[in-house]
Amino acid sequence: MNPQLLFSEYFDIDQKIVDRYGALNICLEADLPLFVDPFLLFSSTNPEYQALHDKIVAHLVFLRELAVDHPSIGLTLFQFPEIRQNWLGVCKWGNSGKGLGPTFAKNLIGAFNGFYRNFGTETVTDASHIEKLTLVGSGIGRDFISDFTTNLMFEFLLGYSEKFAKQHLSDQQRRTFTVRCCFDQDLMIWKTKSFELPYFYKGDREEDFILLTPVDLLTKDEAFICHSDFTSQFRVVANSLDNAALRDSVNLFFMKRLPVNPKKDDIGRAIDATVQKYPEILDYYIKKKEAEKDKASALSSEKVKKLREELLATLAEFCNHIFANSDFYQTKPSSYSEALKRAHFLKQVIEDNDGYRIFYKNGKPIASEDTVQRIFRLTWFASPLDVNSEVNNGRGPADYKVSFGSRDSTIVEFKLGSSTSLKKNLLNQTEIYKKASKSISDIKVILCYTKAEIVKVNRILIAMRQENAENVVIIDATKKLSASKV
DSSP states (O other), X not given: OOOOOBHHHHTTXXXXXXXXXXXXXXXXXXXXXXXXXXXXXXXXXXXXXXXXXXXXXXXXXXXXXXXHHOTTOOSGGXXXXXXXXGOBSSOSSBSOOOOBOHHHHHXXXXXXXXXXXXXXXXXXXXXXXXXXXXXXXXXXXXXXXXXHHHHHTXXXXXXXXXXXXXXXXXXXXXXXXXXXXXXXXXXXXXXXXXXXXXXXXXXXXXXXXXXXXXXXXXXXXXXXXXXXXXXXHHHHHHHTOSOHHHHHHHHHHHHHTOOSSOOHHHHHHXXXXXXXXXXXXXXXXXXXXXXXXXXXXXXXXHHHHHHIIIIIHHHHHHHHHHHHHOOTTOOOOOHHHHHHHHHHHHHHHHHHSSGGGGGEETTEEOXXXXXXXXXXXXXXXXXXXXXXXXXXXXXXXXXXXXXXSTTOEEEEEEEETTOTTHHHHXXXXXXXXXXXXXXXXXXXEEEESSHHHHHHHHHHHHHTTOTTOXXXXXXXXXXXXXXXXX
Protein backbone atom coordinates (compact mmCIF):
# COMPACT_ATOMS: atom_id res chain seq x y z
CA MET A 1 0.00 0.00 0.00
CA ASN A 2 1.27 3.46 -0.90
CA PRO A 3 1.13 5.79 2.15
CA GLN A 4 0.90 8.78 -0.23
CA LEU A 5 2.43 11.25 2.19
CA LEU A 6 4.48 13.08 -0.42
CA PHE A 7 3.36 14.82 -3.59
CA SER A 8 5.30 12.35 -5.75
CA GLU A 9 3.74 9.37 -3.92
CA TYR A 10 0.22 10.75 -4.16
CA PHE A 11 0.51 11.23 -7.94
CA ASP A 12 2.60 8.06 -8.41
CA ILE A 13 5.50 9.77 -10.17
CA ASP A 14 9.25 9.54 -9.64
CA GLN A 15 10.51 12.09 -7.11
CA LYS A 16 13.34 12.88 -9.54
CA ILE A 17 10.76 14.44 -11.88
CA VAL A 18 9.76 16.91 -9.15
CA ASP A 19 13.41 17.57 -8.29
CA ARG A 20 14.36 18.22 -11.93
CA TYR A 21 11.47 20.67 -12.23
CA GLY A 22 12.98 22.56 -9.29
CA ALA A 23 9.96 22.18 -7.00
CA LEU A 24 9.80 21.01 -3.41
CA ASN A 25 8.31 17.54 -3.01
CA ILE A 26 5.80 18.62 -0.35
CA CYS A 27 4.10 16.52 2.31
CA LEU A 28 0.30 16.31 1.90
CA GLU A 29 -0.51 15.55 5.53
CA ALA A 30 1.21 18.42 7.36
CA ASP A 31 2.80 21.75 6.51
CA LEU A 32 6.57 21.82 6.14
CA PRO A 33 8.15 24.61 8.23
CA LEU A 34 9.43 26.59 5.24
CA PHE A 35 8.47 29.89 3.63
CA VAL A 36 9.37 32.04 0.62
CA ASP A 37 12.06 34.58 1.47
CA PRO A 38 11.49 37.71 -0.66
CA PHE A 39 15.22 38.49 -0.50
CA LEU A 40 15.83 35.38 -2.61
CA LEU A 41 13.68 36.99 -5.30
CA PHE A 42 15.70 40.20 -5.07
CA SER A 43 19.12 38.49 -5.11
CA SER A 44 18.27 36.10 -7.95
CA THR A 45 19.65 36.47 -11.46
CA ASN A 46 16.30 35.22 -12.80
CA PRO A 47 14.45 38.23 -14.33
CA GLU A 48 11.07 36.65 -13.51
CA TYR A 49 12.01 36.43 -9.82
CA GLN A 50 13.28 40.02 -9.81
CA ALA A 51 10.00 41.19 -11.37
CA LEU A 52 8.09 39.34 -8.64
CA HIS A 53 10.11 41.18 -6.00
CA ASP A 54 9.28 44.52 -7.63
CA LYS A 55 5.59 43.55 -7.76
CA ILE A 56 5.52 42.63 -4.05
CA VAL A 57 7.21 45.88 -2.98
CA ALA A 58 5.00 47.95 -5.30
CA HIS A 59 1.85 46.50 -3.73
CA LEU A 60 3.11 47.34 -0.25
CA VAL A 61 3.86 50.91 -1.40
CA PHE A 62 0.31 51.06 -2.80
CA LEU A 63 -1.05 50.03 0.61
CA ARG A 64 1.17 52.59 2.34
CA GLU A 65 -0.23 55.34 0.13
CA LEU A 66 -3.77 54.21 0.91
CA ALA A 67 -3.07 54.14 4.64
CA VAL A 68 -1.45 57.60 4.67
CA ASP A 69 -3.95 59.32 2.35
CA HIS A 70 -7.01 57.56 3.80
CA PRO A 71 -6.23 56.64 7.44
CA SER A 72 -9.86 55.71 8.12
CA ILE A 73 -9.97 53.27 5.20
CA GLY A 74 -11.46 49.83 5.90
CA LEU A 75 -9.28 46.87 6.77
CA THR A 76 -10.19 44.52 3.92
CA LEU A 77 -7.39 45.49 1.53
CA PHE A 78 -4.83 45.09 4.33
CA GLN A 79 -5.81 41.50 5.14
CA PHE A 80 -4.30 38.45 3.47
CA PRO A 81 -5.44 34.84 3.92
CA GLU A 82 -2.94 32.06 4.21
CA ILE A 83 -2.47 30.26 0.90
CA ARG A 84 -2.84 26.80 2.38
CA GLN A 85 -2.46 24.85 -0.88
CA ASN A 86 1.35 25.19 -0.91
CA TRP A 87 1.56 23.03 2.26
CA LEU A 88 4.16 25.32 3.80
CA GLY A 89 3.92 26.86 7.26
CA VAL A 90 3.96 25.97 10.93
CA CYS A 91 0.98 23.58 11.16
CA LYS A 92 2.13 20.16 12.38
CA TRP A 93 -1.16 18.68 11.24
CA GLY A 94 -2.99 19.83 8.16
CA ASN A 95 -2.39 23.05 6.27
CA SER A 96 -4.84 25.61 7.66
CA GLY A 97 -3.13 28.66 9.12
CA LYS A 98 -4.64 31.91 10.31
CA GLY A 99 -3.32 34.32 7.69
CA LEU A 100 -3.09 38.07 8.21
CA GLY A 101 -6.39 39.24 9.69
CA PRO A 102 -7.90 42.43 11.17
CA THR A 103 -5.28 42.81 13.93
CA PHE A 104 -2.48 42.70 11.40
CA ALA A 105 -4.34 45.16 9.16
CA LYS A 106 -4.69 47.66 12.02
CA ASN A 107 -0.99 47.28 12.89
CA LEU A 108 0.04 47.80 9.27
CA ILE A 109 -2.09 50.93 8.86
CA GLY A 110 -0.68 52.26 12.13
CA ALA A 111 2.89 51.50 11.03
CA PHE A 112 2.40 53.34 7.73
CA ASN A 113 1.08 56.36 9.59
CA GLY A 114 3.92 56.19 12.09
CA PHE A 115 7.45 54.83 11.95
CA TYR A 116 7.18 53.41 8.41
CA ARG A 117 5.46 56.42 6.86
CA ASN A 118 8.27 56.79 4.31
CA PHE A 119 8.50 53.14 3.26
CA GLY A 120 9.31 52.85 -0.43
CA THR A 121 11.22 56.15 -0.68
CA GLU A 122 14.60 54.83 0.55
CA THR A 123 17.74 56.29 -1.05
CA VAL A 124 20.46 54.41 0.83
CA THR A 125 19.55 50.93 -0.44
CA ASP A 126 19.37 49.64 -4.01
CA ALA A 127 15.71 48.69 -3.54
CA SER A 128 12.93 48.69 -0.98
CA HIS A 129 12.45 45.49 0.99
CA ILE A 130 9.23 44.42 2.72
CA GLU A 131 11.30 42.72 5.44
CA LYS A 132 12.07 46.22 6.76
CA LEU A 133 8.64 46.24 8.39
CA THR A 134 9.67 43.36 10.67
CA LEU A 135 12.80 45.04 12.06
CA VAL A 136 11.15 47.28 14.65
CA GLY A 137 7.80 47.57 16.38
CA SER A 138 5.25 44.85 17.12
CA GLY A 139 2.50 43.02 15.31
CA ILE A 140 4.35 42.60 12.00
CA GLY A 141 6.60 39.54 12.08
CA ARG A 142 7.70 36.53 10.05
CA ASP A 143 4.11 35.48 9.31
CA PHE A 144 3.73 38.77 7.43
CA ILE A 145 6.66 37.90 5.13
CA SER A 146 5.31 34.42 4.45
CA ASP A 147 1.63 35.23 3.88
CA PHE A 148 2.07 38.59 2.14
CA THR A 149 4.75 37.28 -0.22
CA THR A 150 2.76 34.17 -1.11
CA ASN A 151 -0.42 36.17 -1.77
CA LEU A 152 1.41 38.51 -4.15
CA MET A 153 3.12 35.52 -5.82
CA PHE A 154 -0.10 33.53 -6.01
CA GLU A 155 -0.61 33.97 -9.75
CA PHE A 156 3.02 32.97 -10.45
CA LEU A 157 2.75 29.85 -8.24
CA LEU A 158 -0.50 28.84 -9.92
CA GLY A 159 1.11 29.14 -13.35
CA TYR A 160 4.20 27.28 -12.14
CA SER A 161 2.05 24.43 -10.81
CA GLU A 162 -0.14 24.35 -13.92
CA LYS A 163 2.91 23.95 -16.15
CA PHE A 164 4.09 20.97 -14.11
CA ALA A 165 0.62 19.40 -14.12
CA LYS A 166 0.27 19.63 -17.89
CA GLN A 167 3.76 18.22 -18.45
CA HIS A 168 3.79 15.36 -15.94
CA LEU A 169 0.30 14.48 -14.68
CA SER A 170 -2.51 12.58 -16.37
CA ASP A 171 -5.87 14.11 -17.23
CA GLN A 172 -7.39 12.36 -14.20
CA GLN A 173 -4.80 13.90 -11.87
CA ARG A 174 -5.51 17.51 -12.73
CA ARG A 175 -8.59 19.69 -12.79
CA THR A 176 -9.49 23.29 -13.67
CA PHE A 177 -9.88 25.65 -10.72
CA THR A 178 -10.93 29.31 -10.75
CA VAL A 179 -8.93 31.27 -8.19
CA ARG A 180 -8.75 34.90 -7.00
CA CYS A 181 -5.10 35.66 -7.58
CA CYS A 182 -4.46 38.96 -9.37
CA PHE A 183 -5.09 42.43 -7.94
CA ASP A 184 -6.64 45.23 -9.98
CA GLN A 185 -5.45 48.53 -8.50
CA ASP A 186 -7.98 50.60 -10.44
CA LEU A 187 -10.95 48.58 -9.19
CA MET A 188 -9.17 47.67 -5.93
CA ILE A 189 -10.36 44.06 -6.09
CA TRP A 190 -8.76 40.63 -6.44
CA LYS A 191 -9.80 39.15 -9.81
CA THR A 192 -10.14 35.49 -10.74
CA LYS A 193 -8.27 33.39 -13.29
CA SER A 194 -8.57 29.72 -14.22
CA PHE A 195 -5.75 27.18 -14.02
CA GLU A 196 -5.42 23.45 -14.65
CA LEU A 197 -3.82 22.19 -11.45
CA PRO A 198 -2.88 19.03 -9.56
CA TYR A 199 -6.10 17.67 -8.06
CA PHE A 200 -6.19 16.56 -4.43
CA TYR A 201 -8.88 14.46 -2.74
CA LYS A 202 -8.59 12.14 0.24
CA GLY A 203 -11.31 10.38 2.20
CA ASP A 204 -14.09 12.75 3.25
CA ARG A 205 -12.11 15.92 2.54
CA GLU A 206 -13.29 18.41 -0.03
CA GLU A 207 -11.40 18.50 -3.28
CA ASP A 208 -8.67 21.08 -3.59
CA PHE A 209 -5.72 21.97 -5.78
CA ILE A 210 -2.04 21.74 -4.90
CA LEU A 211 0.60 24.42 -5.39
CA LEU A 212 4.23 23.62 -6.06
CA THR A 213 6.92 26.07 -4.96
CA PRO A 214 10.44 26.44 -6.39
CA VAL A 215 13.01 25.13 -3.90
CA ASP A 216 15.40 28.00 -4.64
CA LEU A 217 12.95 30.51 -3.11
CA LEU A 218 12.48 28.73 0.21
CA THR A 219 14.13 29.16 3.58
CA LYS A 220 13.54 28.06 7.17
CA ASP A 221 13.39 29.79 10.57
CA GLU A 222 14.34 33.36 9.61
CA ALA A 223 14.47 35.49 6.46
CA PHE A 224 17.86 36.79 5.28
CA ILE A 225 16.79 40.23 6.54
CA CYS A 226 15.26 39.77 9.99
CA HIS A 227 15.04 41.33 13.45
CA SER A 228 17.35 38.85 15.20
CA ASP A 229 20.07 39.35 12.61
CA PHE A 230 19.66 43.12 12.76
CA THR A 231 20.11 43.22 16.54
CA SER A 232 23.16 40.96 16.35
CA GLN A 233 24.66 43.15 13.59
CA PHE A 234 23.67 46.49 15.11
CA ARG A 235 27.09 47.44 16.50
CA VAL A 236 28.84 46.38 13.29
CA VAL A 237 26.48 48.48 11.18
CA ALA A 238 26.72 51.49 13.53
CA ASN A 239 30.52 51.40 13.55
CA SER A 240 30.74 51.12 9.77
CA LEU A 241 28.68 54.23 8.96
CA ASP A 242 30.56 56.45 6.48
CA ASN A 243 29.14 59.64 7.97
CA ALA A 244 31.37 60.23 11.01
CA ALA A 245 28.92 62.62 12.68
CA LEU A 246 26.04 60.15 12.32
CA ARG A 247 28.27 57.28 13.49
CA ASP A 248 29.28 59.12 16.64
CA SER A 249 25.71 60.25 17.37
CA VAL A 250 24.29 56.75 16.97
CA ASN A 251 26.95 55.12 19.16
CA LEU A 252 26.71 57.79 21.87
CA PHE A 253 22.91 57.61 21.97
CA PHE A 254 23.04 53.82 22.16
CA MET A 255 25.69 53.67 24.89
CA LYS A 256 23.84 56.19 27.09
CA ARG A 257 20.86 53.86 27.18
CA LEU A 258 22.78 50.85 28.40
CA PRO A 259 22.98 50.15 32.14
CA VAL A 260 26.11 48.80 33.79
CA ASN A 261 26.48 45.09 32.94
CA PRO A 262 23.59 45.12 30.45
CA LYS A 263 21.54 41.98 29.82
CA LYS A 264 20.08 40.88 26.49
CA ASP A 265 16.78 42.68 27.10
CA ASP A 266 18.62 45.89 28.05
CA ILE A 267 20.55 45.79 24.78
CA GLY A 268 17.35 45.17 22.84
CA ARG A 269 15.62 48.16 24.41
CA ALA A 270 18.65 50.36 23.74
CA ILE A 271 18.66 49.30 20.08
CA ASP A 272 14.93 50.00 19.73
CA ALA A 273 15.35 53.46 21.24
CA THR A 274 18.29 54.22 18.94
CA VAL A 275 16.35 53.12 15.86
CA GLN A 276 13.44 55.36 16.84
CA LYS A 277 15.89 58.29 17.07
CA TYR A 278 17.94 57.38 13.98
CA PRO A 279 15.64 55.30 11.70
CA GLU A 280 18.15 55.49 8.84
CA ILE A 281 20.21 52.84 10.64
CA LEU A 282 17.74 50.28 9.24
CA ASP A 283 18.59 51.26 5.69
CA TYR A 284 22.31 50.94 6.36
CA TYR A 285 21.72 47.46 7.78
CA ILE A 286 19.71 46.50 4.69
CA LYS A 287 22.41 47.97 2.46
CA LYS A 288 24.90 45.68 4.20
CA LYS A 289 22.65 42.69 3.50
CA GLU A 290 22.33 43.73 -0.15
CA ALA A 291 26.13 43.70 -0.39
CA GLU A 292 26.06 40.13 0.96
CA LYS A 293 23.30 38.92 -1.35
CA ASP A 294 25.47 36.18 -2.83
CA LYS A 295 25.33 34.44 0.58
CA ALA A 296 21.53 34.39 0.77
CA SER A 297 20.94 31.56 -1.68
CA ALA A 298 23.65 29.33 -0.21
CA LEU A 299 22.40 29.82 3.37
CA SER A 300 18.77 29.10 2.47
CA SER A 301 19.75 26.13 0.31
CA GLU A 302 21.60 24.59 3.24
CA LYS A 303 18.60 25.09 5.56
CA VAL A 304 16.21 23.47 3.07
CA LYS A 305 18.62 20.60 2.39
CA LYS A 306 18.91 19.94 6.11
CA LEU A 307 15.12 19.91 6.55
CA ARG A 308 14.63 17.58 3.58
CA GLU A 309 17.20 15.14 4.92
CA GLU A 310 16.28 15.29 8.59
CA LEU A 311 12.50 15.65 8.44
CA LEU A 312 10.98 15.01 5.03
CA ALA A 313 13.04 11.93 4.17
CA THR A 314 12.62 10.69 7.75
CA LEU A 315 8.84 11.01 7.65
CA ALA A 316 8.54 9.20 4.34
CA GLU A 317 10.89 6.38 5.35
CA PHE A 318 9.24 5.87 8.70
CA CYS A 319 5.69 5.77 7.38
CA ASN A 320 6.68 3.43 4.54
CA HIS A 321 8.15 1.18 7.21
CA ILE A 322 4.84 1.21 9.08
CA PHE A 323 2.82 0.26 6.01
CA ALA A 324 5.24 -2.48 5.03
CA ASN A 325 5.43 -4.13 8.44
CA SER A 326 2.04 -3.84 10.13
CA ASP A 327 -1.73 -3.51 9.95
CA PHE A 328 -1.28 -0.48 12.17
CA TYR A 329 -4.10 1.62 10.78
CA GLN A 330 -6.88 -0.97 11.02
CA THR A 331 -7.80 -0.45 14.68
CA LYS A 332 -10.85 0.54 16.72
CA PRO A 333 -10.93 4.00 18.36
CA SER A 334 -9.90 4.60 22.00
CA SER A 335 -7.71 7.61 22.56
CA TYR A 336 -5.50 6.20 25.33
CA SER A 337 -5.06 2.69 23.92
CA GLU A 338 -4.52 4.01 20.40
CA ALA A 339 -1.99 6.63 21.50
CA LEU A 340 -0.18 4.08 23.67
CA LYS A 341 -0.17 1.55 20.84
CA ARG A 342 1.36 4.08 18.47
CA ALA A 343 3.96 5.10 21.04
CA HIS A 344 4.92 1.44 21.49
CA PHE A 345 5.00 0.97 17.73
CA LEU A 346 7.42 3.88 17.49
CA LYS A 347 9.48 2.11 20.14
CA GLN A 348 9.35 -1.23 18.31
CA VAL A 349 10.31 0.19 14.93
CA ILE A 350 13.17 2.25 16.36
CA GLU A 351 14.55 -0.44 18.69
CA ASP A 352 13.86 -3.73 16.89
CA ASN A 353 13.39 -2.96 13.20
CA ASP A 354 16.40 -0.73 12.50
CA GLY A 355 14.19 2.34 12.73
CA TYR A 356 16.90 4.01 14.81
CA ARG A 357 18.86 4.50 11.58
CA ILE A 358 16.26 7.04 10.47
CA PHE A 359 17.29 9.32 13.32
CA TYR A 360 20.95 9.49 12.32
CA LYS A 361 22.66 11.28 9.45
CA ASN A 362 26.37 10.77 8.87
CA GLY A 363 26.57 8.96 12.19
CA LYS A 364 25.13 11.84 14.20
CA PRO A 365 21.72 12.01 15.94
CA ILE A 366 19.38 14.45 14.22
CA ALA A 367 15.94 14.08 15.79
CA SER A 368 14.71 17.00 17.85
CA GLU A 369 11.47 16.87 19.84
CA ASP A 370 9.83 18.58 16.88
CA THR A 371 10.95 15.83 14.46
CA VAL A 372 9.63 13.02 16.66
CA GLN A 373 6.35 14.89 17.20
CA ARG A 374 5.80 15.22 13.46
CA ILE A 375 6.59 11.55 12.85
CA PHE A 376 4.18 10.52 15.60
CA ARG A 377 1.45 12.75 14.16
CA LEU A 378 1.72 11.23 10.71
CA THR A 379 1.11 7.74 12.10
CA TRP A 380 -2.48 8.95 12.69
CA PHE A 381 -3.37 10.15 9.21
CA ALA A 382 -5.66 7.17 8.47
CA SER A 383 -7.28 7.20 11.92
CA PRO A 384 -10.85 8.28 12.79
CA LEU A 385 -9.64 9.86 16.04
CA ASP A 386 -9.18 13.60 16.37
CA VAL A 387 -5.49 14.43 16.87
CA ASN A 388 -4.50 18.04 17.50
CA SER A 389 -0.93 19.26 17.88
CA GLU A 390 0.17 22.01 20.27
CA VAL A 391 -3.33 22.35 21.75
CA ASN A 392 -3.40 25.42 23.96
CA ASN A 393 -6.26 25.51 26.44
CA GLY A 394 -4.89 28.24 28.63
CA ARG A 395 -1.81 26.70 30.27
CA GLY A 396 0.59 26.54 27.31
CA PRO A 397 0.64 24.15 24.35
CA ALA A 398 0.72 20.39 24.83
CA ASP A 399 2.39 18.33 22.09
CA TYR A 400 -0.77 16.34 21.26
CA LYS A 401 -4.31 15.88 22.41
CA VAL A 402 -5.87 12.69 21.03
CA SER A 403 -9.63 12.44 21.40
CA PHE A 404 -12.65 10.42 20.30
CA GLY A 405 -15.68 12.39 21.33
CA SER A 406 -15.82 14.86 24.19
CA ARG A 407 -15.25 12.33 26.99
CA ASP A 408 -12.34 10.31 25.60
CA SER A 409 -9.10 12.26 25.35
CA THR A 410 -5.40 11.73 26.01
CA ILE A 411 -2.47 14.13 26.24
CA VAL A 412 0.80 12.91 24.66
CA GLU A 413 4.08 14.68 25.45
CA PHE A 414 7.45 14.02 23.78
CA LYS A 415 10.81 14.64 25.42
CA LEU A 416 14.45 13.93 24.69
CA GLY A 417 16.40 12.04 27.34
CA SER A 418 19.09 14.70 27.09
CA SER A 419 16.73 17.45 28.29
CA THR A 420 18.04 19.22 31.39
CA SER A 421 14.48 19.97 32.52
CA LEU A 422 13.21 16.41 32.05
CA LYS A 423 12.44 15.68 35.72
CA LYS A 424 10.59 18.95 36.21
CA ASN A 425 8.57 18.42 33.06
CA LEU A 426 7.69 14.84 33.94
CA LEU A 427 6.47 15.96 37.34
CA ASN A 428 4.43 18.97 36.29
CA GLN A 429 3.89 19.58 32.62
CA THR A 430 1.49 16.85 31.53
CA GLU A 431 -0.67 17.18 34.66
CA ILE A 432 -1.08 20.89 33.94
CA TYR A 433 -2.05 20.18 30.33
CA LYS A 434 -4.47 17.44 31.39
CA LYS A 435 -6.23 19.77 33.81
CA ALA A 436 -6.46 22.58 31.26
CA SER A 437 -7.74 20.24 28.53
CA LYS A 438 -9.93 18.13 30.87
CA SER A 439 -8.18 15.05 29.46
CA ILE A 440 -8.63 11.71 31.15
CA SER A 441 -5.25 10.17 30.40
CA ASP A 442 -1.68 11.08 29.58
CA ILE A 443 1.32 9.44 27.91
CA LYS A 444 4.94 10.52 28.06
CA VAL A 445 7.35 9.40 25.31
CA ILE A 446 11.09 9.87 25.92
CA LEU A 447 13.66 9.38 23.14
CA CYS A 448 17.19 8.51 24.31
CA TYR A 449 20.29 8.56 22.10
CA THR A 450 22.75 7.14 24.63
CA LYS A 451 22.82 4.47 27.35
CA ALA A 452 23.67 7.23 29.84
CA GLU A 453 20.43 9.01 28.95
CA ILE A 454 18.46 5.79 29.49
CA VAL A 455 20.07 5.34 32.91
CA LYS A 456 19.31 8.96 33.77
CA VAL A 457 15.64 8.62 32.77
CA ASN A 458 15.20 5.38 34.72
CA ARG A 459 16.78 7.02 37.78
CA ILE A 460 14.31 9.91 37.52
CA LEU A 461 11.36 7.52 37.16
CA ILE A 462 12.48 5.50 40.19
CA ALA A 463 12.70 8.71 42.23
CA MET A 464 9.18 9.57 41.07
CA ARG A 465 7.97 5.98 41.73
CA GLN A 466 6.96 5.64 38.10
CA GLU A 467 9.58 3.09 36.97
CA ASN A 468 6.89 0.59 35.88
CA ALA A 469 4.34 3.13 34.69
CA GLU A 470 2.50 1.94 31.58
CA ASN A 471 2.11 5.47 30.29
CA VAL A 472 5.83 6.30 30.25
CA VAL A 473 7.46 4.95 27.09
CA ILE A 474 11.26 5.10 26.85
CA ILE A 475 12.59 4.66 23.32
CA ASP A 476 16.17 3.43 22.93
CA ALA A 477 17.50 5.19 19.81
CA THR A 478 21.12 4.24 20.47
CA LYS A 479 23.10 2.78 17.59
CA LYS A 480 22.71 -1.00 17.39
CA LEU A 481 25.23 -3.68 16.43
CA SER A 482 24.31 -5.85 13.49
CA ALA A 483 23.05 -9.33 14.34
CA SER A 484 26.28 -10.92 13.05
CA LYS A 485 28.32 -8.95 15.62
CA VAL A 486 26.12 -9.59 18.64
